[in-house]
Amino acid sequence: MTTSIVDAESLLAIDIGSVNTRALLFDVADGEYRFIASAVAPTTLAAPLADVSEGAQSALEKLERVSGRRLVDKDYHLIIPAQVDGSGVDRMVITFSAGRELRVITAALLPDVSLESANRLAASTYGRVVEAIGLTDNRRPGQQVDAILRAGADLIILAGGTDQGATRSIMRLAEIISLACRVMPSDRVPQVLYAGNAALAQKLRDTLAWYQIKVHAAPNIRPDIDTEDLVPAQELLAQVVGKIRSRQLGGLGNLAAHAGQVPLPTSHALGRIIRFLSQIYDPVKGVLGVDLGASWTVMAAGVAGSLTQRVEAFGLGSGITQVLKQFSLEEISRWFSLNIPAGVVRDYLFQKTLTPESLPIDEESLQIELGAARQILRYVSQDLLESLPGVPLSFEPILVGGAALCQAPNPQTALLTLLDGLQPVGITTLILDPYGLTPALGAAAGVNTLLPVQVFESSAYLNLATVISPFSQARFGTPVLRAILEDETGARTTTEVKQGSLALLPLHHGQVGKVYLEPLRGSVIDPRRKQVRSFKITGGILGVVIDARGRPLTLPADAGRRRELLAKWAASLNPAKVVR
Amino acid sequence: MQIPVTHTTPLATIRRTRMLPEAGRILVRAGQKVAATEAVAESPGNRQHILVDVRRALGLRSTEEADRLILRKVGEVLEKGDVIAESKGLFTRLVRAPQESTLVAAVNGQVLLRVEGAPRPILAGLSAQVVEVIPEHGVILENCGALVQGMWGNERVDQGMLVSLSDRPQDELTTAALDISMRGAVLLGGICTSAETLRAAADMSLRGMILASMPAELVPAARALPFPLILVEGFGQAPMNQTAFKLLKSNERREVCLNAERMDPLSGTRPEIFIPLNSGAALAPETADLVPGKTVRIKTRPYQGHTGTVVKIHDQAVALNGGLRSQAVVLKLENQEQVTVPLKNIDLLE
Numbered sequence: 001m002t003t004s005i006v007d008a009e010s011l012l013a014i015d016i017g018s019v020n021t022r023a024l025l026f027d028v029a030d031g032e033y034r035f036i037a038s039a040v041a042p043t044t045l046a047a048p049l050a051d052v053s054e055g056a057q058s059a060l061e062k063l064e065r066v067s068g069r070r071l072v073d074k075d076y077h078l079i080i081p082a083q084v085d086g087s088g089v090d091r092m093v094i095t096f097s098a099g100r101e102l103r104v105i106t107a108a109l110l111p112d113v114s115l116e117s118a119n120r121l122a123a124s125t126y127g128r129v130v131e132a133i134g135l136t137d138n139r140r141p142g143q144q145v146d147a148i149l150r151a152g153a154d155l156i157i158l159a160g161g162t163d164q165g166a167t168r169s170i171m172r173l174a175e176i177i178s179l180a181c182r183v184m185p186s187d188r189v190p191q192v193l194y195a196g197n198a199a200l201a202q203k204l205r206d207t208l209a210w211y212q213i214k215v216h217a218a219p220n221i222r223p224d225i226d227t228e229d230l231v232p233a234q235e236l237l238a239q240v241v242g243k244i245r246s247r248q249l250g251g252l253g254n255l256a257a258h259a260g261q262v263p264l265p266t267s268h269a270l271g272r273i274i275r276f277l278s279q280i281y282d283p284v285k286g287v288l289g290v291d292l293g294a295s296w297t298v299m300a301a302g303v304a305g306s307l308t309q310r311v312e313a314f315g316l317g318s319g320i321t322q323v324l325k326q327f328s329l330e331e332i333s334r335w336f337s338l339n340i341p342a343g344v345v346r347d348y349l350f351q352k353t354l355t356p357e358s359l360p361i362d363e364e365s366l367q368i369e370l371g372a373a374r375q376i377l378r379y380v381s382q383d384l385l386e387s388l389p390g391v392p393l394s395f396e397p398i399l400v401g402g403a404a405l406c407q408a409p410n411p412q413t414a415l416l417t418l419l420d421g422l423q424p425v426g427i428t429t430l431i432l433d434p435y436g437l438t439p440a441l442g443a444a445a446g447v448n449t450l451l452p453v454q455v456f457e458s459s460a461y462l463n464l465a466t467v468i469s470p471f472s473q474a475r476f477g478t479p480v481l482r483a484i485l486e487d488e489t490g491a492r493t494t495t496e497v498k499q500g501s502l503a504l505l506p507l508h509h510g511q512v513g514k515v516y517l518e519p520l521r522g523s524v525i526d527p528r529r530k531q532v533r534s535f536k537i538t539g540g541i542l543g544v545v546i547d548a549r550g551r552p553l554t555l556p557a558d559a560g561r562r563r564e565l566l567a568k569w570a571a572s573l574n575p576a577k578v579v580r
Numbered sequence: 581m582q583i584p585v586t587h588t589t590p591l592a593t594i595r596r597t598r599m600l601p602e603a604g605r606i607l608v609r610a611g612q613k614v615a616a617t618e619a620v621a622e623s624p625g626n627r628q629h630i631l632v633d634v635r636r637a638l639g640l641r642s643t644e645e646a647d648r649l650i651l652r653k654v655g656e657v658l659e660k661g662d663v664i665a666e667s668k669g670l671f672t673r674l675v676r677a678p679q680e681s682t683l684v685a686a687v688n689g690q691v692l693l694r695v696e697g698a699p700r701p702i703l704a705g706l707s708a709q710v711v712e713v714i715p716e717h718g719v720i721l722e723n724c725g726a727l728v729q730g731m732w733g734n735e736r737v738d739q740g741m742l743v744s745l746s747d748r749p750q751d752e753l754t755t756a757a758l759d760i761s762m763r764g765a766v767l768l769g770g771i772c773t774s775a776e777t778l779r780a781a782a783d784m785s786l787r788g789m790i791l792a793s794m795p796a797e798l799v800p801a802a803r804a805l806p807f808p809l810i811l812v813e814g815f816g817q818a819p820m821n822q823t824a825f826k827l828l829k830s831n832e833r834r835e836v837c838l839n840a841e842r843m844d845p846l847s848g849t850r851p852e853i854f855i856p857l858n859s860g861a862a863l864a865p866e867t868a869d870l871v872p873g874k875t876v877r878i879k880t881r882p883y884q885g886h887t888g889t890v891v892k893i894h895d896q897a898v899a900l901n902g903g904l905r906s907q908a909v910v911l912k913l914e915n916q917e918q919v920t921v922p923l924k925n926i927d928l929l930e
Contacts, residue, residue, distance in 0.1 A: 142692070178687075179690075182685045350815040
């Protein structure tokens with residue numbers, strides 16, 4: 001599908017992360033939308049600047065230099081729309097993950113039903129549920145008012161009642177909320193997102209509006225007791241969060257005014273594109289998006305157009321604080337191939353909470369950060385799969401973003417971190433997003449549906465490797481898979497892979513080959529494609545990797561043996577063995 | 581390239597804003613001199629609310645009727661037992677205030693009463709003059725002196741005379757170095773590796789402690805100290821950067837204020853060591869140009885606590901030791917060693 005130049009619109013995407021602000025330029029080249037250039041500058045949300053537009057301005061200036069295209073005029077205003085002299089852009093979209101976590105109160109009727117759905121809705125954005133009020137809450141109303149006031153919430157999600165169901169109990173919750181809001185200073189009154197019984201939406205909006213409380217009504221997240229549908233409410237939630245952040249983050253409101261639309265949470269934009277891709281790719285396998293950032297980790301699983309998402313406050317910048325709360329040092333240290341004393345690990349992680357933007361520049365620091373990365377990936381992926389009963393981590397492809405993985409010292413380190421953390425099963429392709437395009441494409445999808453498709457199919461992404469992870473309960477060292485790789489010339493390489501090992505099949509990056517697989521000792525190649533035996537394959541930068549280390553990956557209890565094995569696995573992906 | 585500054589300055593005018601989290605009471609006036617430990621404002625404390633259902637208490641059917649029988653107005657202060665509402669008729673029923681409170685809302689036959697908690701004060705954090713009062717919200721303080729900004733603090737405030745126990749920035753502070761003559765002092769130490777030393781210091785009625793660094797496992801002991809503790813370099817066993825160490829040593833025996841507040845990059849708060857000096861000076865800048873010749877300190881391993889002079893700034897990302905790529909600076913350390921570190925790992929000292 002080509003794009004008519006007449007219809008074509010250039011697009012500038014700005015992503016404001018907690019550490020970096022990225023500017024990305026998309027335009028039509030050779031009749032198709034293409035990613036043109038990107039530039040990065042430090043985010044300027046922190047004091048003393050406290051204005052994200054400064055960082056965006058720096059990123060734009062760099063983008064002008066890289067692309068050779070004038071984007072801002074002499075008064076530092078973005079040139080929009082594009083001019084006949086080639087300067088400027090037609091559209092701008094903004095995504096953000098910077099800022100303190102959003103404080104959310106959930107209020108709903110039944111704890112196991114609507115309150116749980118409201119909590120899941122809250123978990124799809126950069127927030128933390130700081131207070132939950134339900135019908136079975138046995139605190140006195142005054143205490144509930146105190147709880148709401150103490151929570152200092154930015155947002156209240158109110159849900160409950162099936163459509164045409166309960167009304168009085170919801171109005172009672174609304175009354176408690178309105179009482180609390182009435183005694184707050186006017187600039188502290190939170191926004192309310194209502195996603196309950198649709199029949200009550202207008203009444204609730206009118207009632208709370210009387211107390212100057214802004215109510216955003218979304219479709220019911222529990223239209224009936226057995227059905228949960230978060231997607232429409234997630235769309236509205238993203239808009240509401242964008243409005244809240246435009247007010248809270250210095251300079252964001254001004255940028256949004258230039259864009260002419262509300263900035264979107266980066267997590268939402270990622271979820272949107274993953275859901276979209278899951279409609280294009282294999283509906284059985286589904287698509288997984290992973291973004292391991294400085295403050296947040298987002299995982300979004302799209303299966304046949306249905307999205308399940310987790311946004312958790314783990315990261316390798318300010319998100320280290322949550323890492324220290326959630327994981328023991330032993331859980332992080334078990335991934336080190338070096339012997340690093342526990343005190344050094346603890347000191348490094350604590351220091352990182354004080355210098356979240358700093359980078360690891362020695363081997364020990366790097367191992368500590370990547371150990372934390374593995375633990376984060378493991379935890380969030382397990383949490384995600386709990387919401388997808390019966391679905392193994394066998395997505396195709398897995399799309400990976402975030403500086404820790406996309407700017408890892410080498411592709412082998414990125415791959416091993418992903419394999420250890422996610423532990424995929426079956427056949428999957430791991431794709432890196434080194435320019436941070438994915439959220440931009442998700443945001444762009446709201447204004448231009450063709451652009452994401454064409455850019456995604458271009459070469460802007462990096463195919464890290466196709467990974468085959470057979471499932472087997474064979475003993476360590478027992479052959480579990482025979483693989484024959486036939487390259488374009490017809491040359492064949494046969495590899496027998498043993499349980500507990502990692503193996504590389506040599507296929508040049510971008511080269512197409514054919515793989516023949518013979519499972520041994522009852523191993524299963526892919527639980528979601530049981531008949532698979534041979535298929536065409538495209539080489540990633542690490543070719544084709546067979547991960548026969550078992551699932552779940554079990555590490556030896558003895559520290560010495562464990563470190564030896566981890567070093568051996570890392571050596572298995574040694575660049576010397578990789579054919580480029 | 582303009583970047584934020586970490587103050588390690590022998591003399592500057594320091595201006596600090598102390599804002600209440602919500603509207604409250606200002607306790608000082610413009611022009612007044614305050615000590616570091618003095619409360620300059622207080623916000624309402626942990627308020628509690630009581631919802632009184634007048635309709636139910638009076639046995640009424642409609643909320644409108646209950647609203648009509650409420651005798652008090654929003655904003656009225658009530659004593660315990662004051663009548664809030666009264667039914668009509670031969671046998672009147674009364675609804676009384678359960679405790680001393682303020683009526684803050686009356687709606688749908690209910691009243692919401694607010695019971696005040698103990699106010700929460702905000703301390704000055706440095707000895708200074710109040711230069712501006714922002715009614716109900718906060719104050720701006722100003723003074724001249726030396727300032728060293730640290731990395732971590734145990735969230736306490738105090739002031740006292742600075743006494744140095746270290747000759748070198750890497751010296752370890754041990755229990756043996758502590759004695760009763762230090763009572764009321766702010767101690768300057770190097771590295772502390774033992775919780776025992778902190779516990780011994782806690783028994784000495786010190787006014788504060790300044791360390792280069794300490795292992796993170798000592799955080800619980802540091803938080804339990806009755807006086808402020810500031811780590812200039814943070815966690816680990818890093819020596820204090822030479823610039824800060826020399827500055828503090830040169831101010832020995834002077835009065836020093838420690839505001840060991842938590843570092844928060846978003847709001848810009850960080851632990852501060854302030855030494856008031858009776859000299860005029862320009863206002864300390866919050867950002868400055870990073871150019872060759874400037875002094876910076878390195879915040880992380882393997883050079884944590886070292887200072888260096890900027891030799892070169894790479895405009896583009898360069899490959900670093902270990903393979904990462906980042907925008908970086910070339911520094912000449914005190915030992916003349918030349919190292920390349922990411923821009924994100926340094927603080928510009930001014």
